[in-house]
Amino acid sequence: MTDTPNTDHATSTPDIGALLDQLTLEEQVSLLAGADFWRTVAIPRLNVPQLKVSDGPAGVRGGGPLVGGTKTAAYPVGIALGSTWNVALLHEVGASLAREALDKGAGVLLAPTINVLRSALNGRNFENYAEDPVLTGRLATAYVRGLQENGVAATPKHFAGNESEYQRGTISSDIPARAMRELYLRPFEMVVKDADPWAIMTAYNRLDGMYCSDHPWLLGTVLRKEWGFTGLVMSDWGGTHSAGESARAGLDLEMPGPTKARTGLLQEAQNDPVTAAAVRERARAVLTLIGRTGTFTNPRxxxxxxxQDTERPETRALIRRAAAEGMVLLKNTGLLPLKPGRTVAVIGPNAGSAQVMGGGSAQMNAHRAVSPLDGLRESPDAGTLTTATGCDNGKFLPVPQVTVSAEYRDHPGGEVVGRDTRPQAEVMWFQTPEGVSTANFHATLTLSVQAPHTGRYDFSLASAGLSRLLVDGQPVVDNWDAWAPGDTYFGFGSGEVRGHRELSAGTHELRAEYTPNSFENGIAGFNAVRIGFRPAPDDGSVAQAAALAAQADYAVVCVGTNGDWETEGVDRWGLDLPGRQDELVRAVLNANPNTVVVLQTGGPVSMPWLGSAPAVLQAWFPGQEAGHAIADVLYGRAEPGGRLSQTFPASLEDDPTHPLNPDVQYPGEDGRVEYREGLFTGYRHVDRAGTTPLFAFGHGLSFTTFEVSNPQLAAAAAAPGQDARLSVQVKNTGARPGSTVVQLYVHDRESRLERPEKELKAFAKVHLNAGEIATVEFTLGMRDLAYYDDAEHAWVAEAGDFDLLIGQSSADLPLTLRLTLTDNWTEATS
Structure with missing residues (x-):
């Protein structure tokens, strides 16, 4: 078997049925697991090429490791795109990502992530779009269409019930039927029916006790039979748990390869006609995906x-525009936009450090990473800038960004059998040099660091394997003899182990030793080590930063988190900003009343200083052009176009997953997590519980003002199966161009089953010049009026009156229309 397909000549797309007939059973089985971490199996004798997949959704990493690798464009993360509420923009981003994927030889992008945000503490909060299924579904549909119209398969994920990272590989998400249908399956249903994705990825977790990759109801009954899905179903990496059972259930492709869970599939298929028939259908799905991506015609x-690491000016411009459009102006008492040419103190741990992406499989080697400080410096409106860090917000020590030399041996003290270099002091071995076993090697990493002054310095190691660190030949960190599982590397790594040493000013040599351990992590060959280094923190840095801020016309304090805090494999730490950041914000606000707080987080945080802050901008992780987009918004060159796609609770106690039972409801216990809140998450929980959020779902300010008025229904009543059409006028009542999001919620005035007080059913992003008026039109169908009746296994819209609530956030809905459904409507499910 060759590593790459025969590309000497292009072949036409074959008849899939005829090709299946030519494949032996052994060859059919071989197609049902990857050849390696990113590629499917090729069958040269029948000109079946390999198909390459790549991680998304905020960029296309290619086939390299999570750090380093080929440079690529880094787009705003999911929650930033979700906060744009802009369907057309998501289509544009999808189309742009297709070109990036083709640069990397990939025909499949493992994106978008469309799990609904259930809790504020989800570790992959930043990757998802929204807490609302309709907003998520519409944005995802546009993204998928943009990708696939340009020849690259989308892979909506994680199907289904993956709303937290705690024990995600084994935990059972026990979800009530109504919540499952109305919240957690709804975005997938919308995407499948409206965008026809060519692939879907299953979740790691169990669903009501059964692994999603083995789930015949989820994959067969719902996805394929009920929704009409025609694409390929693949597992998440290491998320296949059986051979014949998963094939019969509807899982087409085990990833990564070589096969682990399906080693006995051939024997099962040889002895069981039902399994053999399932294998044929699973192989058909793999071949169909190869054909849909044009890979038979043009093997890549x-x-x-x-x-290729091509960087395109138009891609940079799109990322910058999308980043600004996703930024949410949470508060502004008139300070923004800043006046040009003034002195600005740029303060905070995220000021000079560009936080452009979250962690885990979403990270990549970005073409550039523009910090807020650099963005403000390069703005044409910039005056004199000063800067201070003030405090640290790192979960781990920083990774030295220096060249690392690696030597490989079969065992400690043995002969060198391979060498390579890495661009930084975090190394992931998805591949090793030729002749070096990925399962059994000893690596020695050597690098030099600079100590700017004499004093104490901190060092650290975290590793998915055994590691130890020497500084100038002296042992400083031992993560070898006492290695223990921790929260790094998707739960496959250790915790961070630290040590310290007094250093003189100058250059010092660090040497780390690493070897895989015997920990069975579910993904063969996953090896990684992270080296950390920094000077010991200065206790007086907050006061020094505040003093600097006092001397400037404006202060911009840049706080938040980074991809170590917001990452796959571990849930978020809480709602308080890590470290001394709240203290720093208060100190800067006290020193300079003209202070803008720029937040970069992947989800909600508490803001104990909010009452004193004249302006707060939620900038998320907005991609490689982060600093440029932040400067564009601060100086008013771009509109802060975002509206919150997730409720910001006032406290963790107001989060819907915490009040009832903090163990079994979140994060889970005894191998299960119970979704006891049912339908009442996000703004639905706010309405039911009567809490006051810090900021409501849909909230966001503009640099101008808008008036929504004159709502009209085309007809006051609708018969079952008939659409309802309505319109509303929007006027920009301010002095400059801007945008708003008109939001339409439905309230059922009387229902046999309990329903949320209101549910988002339609929205429209509107851009208007000063004084301009536009008419926005909406269409509502029967599903927009319906709830799921789990006893009847049907969607039901009951005859009666519905209020249509219209405004600019879930807490600002001044307009109401009354719609009457003249008779009951139902739609049966499986």
Whole structure:
């Protein structure tokens, strides 16, 4: 078997049925697991090429490791795109990502992530779009269409019930039927029916006790039979748990490869006609995906060495525009936009450090990473800038960004059998040099660091494997003899182990030793180590930063988190900003009343200083052009176009997953997590519980003002199966161009089953010049009026009156229309 398909000549797309007939059973089985971490199996004798997949959704990493690798464009993360509420923009982003994927030889992008945000503490909060299924579904549909119209398969994920990272590989998400249908399956249903995705990825977790990758009801009954899905179903990496059972249930492709869970599939298929028939259908799905991506016609060079790192000006411009459009102006008492040419003190741990992406499989080697400080410096409106860090917000020590030399041996003290270099002091071995076993090697990493002054310095190691660190030949950190599982590397790594040493000013040599351990992590060959280094913190830095801020016309304090805090594999830490950041914000606000707080987080945080802050901008992780987009908004060159796609609770106690039972409801216990809140998450929980959020779902300010008025229904009543059409006028009543989001919620005035007080059913992003008026039109169908009746296994819209609530956030709905449904409507499910 060759590593890459034969690309000497293009072949036409074959008849899939005829091709299946030519495949032996062994060859059919071989197609049902990856050849390696990113590629499917090729069958050269029948000109079946390999198909390469790549991680998304906020960029296309290619086939390299999570750090380093081929440079690529980094787009705003999911919650930033979700906060744009802009369907057309998501289509544009999808189309742009298709071109990036083709640069990397990939025909499949593992994106978008469309799990509904259930809790403020989800570790992959930043990757998802929204707490609302309709907002998520519409944005995802546009993204998928943009990708696939340009020849690259989308892979909506994680199907289904993956709303937290705690024990995600084994935990059972026990979800009530109504919540499952109305919240957690709804975005997937919308995407499947409206965008026809060519692939879907299953979740790691169990659903009501059964692994999603083995779930015949989820994959067969609902996805394929009820919704009409025609694409390929793949597992998440290491998320296949059986051979024949998963094939019969509807899982087409085990990833990564070589196969682990399906090693006995051939024997099962040889002895069981039902399994053999399932294998044929699963192989059909793999071949169909190869055909849909045009790979039969144009086999791509799928080698990692062939990846292109082309950087395009139009892509940079799109990322910058999308980043600004997703930024949410949470508060502004008139301070913003800043006046040009003034002195600005740029303060905070995120000021000079560009936080452009979250962690885990979403990270990549971005073409650039523009910090807020650099963005403000390069703005044409900039005056004199000063800067201070003030405090630290790192979960781990920083990774030295220096060249690392690696030597490989079969065992400690043995002969060198391979060498390579890495661009930084975090190394992931998805591949090793030729002749070096990924399962059994000893690596020695050597690098030099600079100590700017004499004093104490901190060092650290975290590793998915055994590691130890020497500084100038002296042992400083031992993560070898006492290695223990921790929260790094998707739960496959250790915790961070620290040590310290007094250093003289100058250059010092660090040497780390690493070897895989015997920990069975579910993904063969996953090896990684992270080296950390920094000077010991200065206790007086907050006061020094505040003193600097006092001397400037404006202060911009940049606080938040980074991809170590917001990452796959571990849930968020809480709602308080890590470290001394709240103290820093208060100190700067006291020193300078003209202070803008710029938040960069992947989800809600508490803001104990909010009452004193004249302006707060939620900037998320907005991609590689982060600093430029932040400067554009601060100086008013771009509109802060975002509206919150997730409620910001006033406290963790107001989060819907915490009040009832903090163990079994979140994060889970005894191998299960119970969704006891049912339908009442996000703004639905706010309405039911009567809490006052810090900021409501849909909230966001503009640099101008808008008036929504004159709502009209085309007809006051609708018969079952008939659409309802309505319109509303929007006027920009301010002095400059801007945008708003008109939001339409439905309230059922009387229902046999309990329903949320209101549910988002339609929205429209509107851009208007000063004084301009536009008419926005909406269409509501029967599903927009319906709830799911789990006893009847049907969607039901009951005859009676519905209030249509219209405004600019879930807490600002001044307009109401009354719609009457003349008779009951139902739609049966499986």
């Amino acid at each position: 060079d799928v080698r990692d060495s062939a990846e």
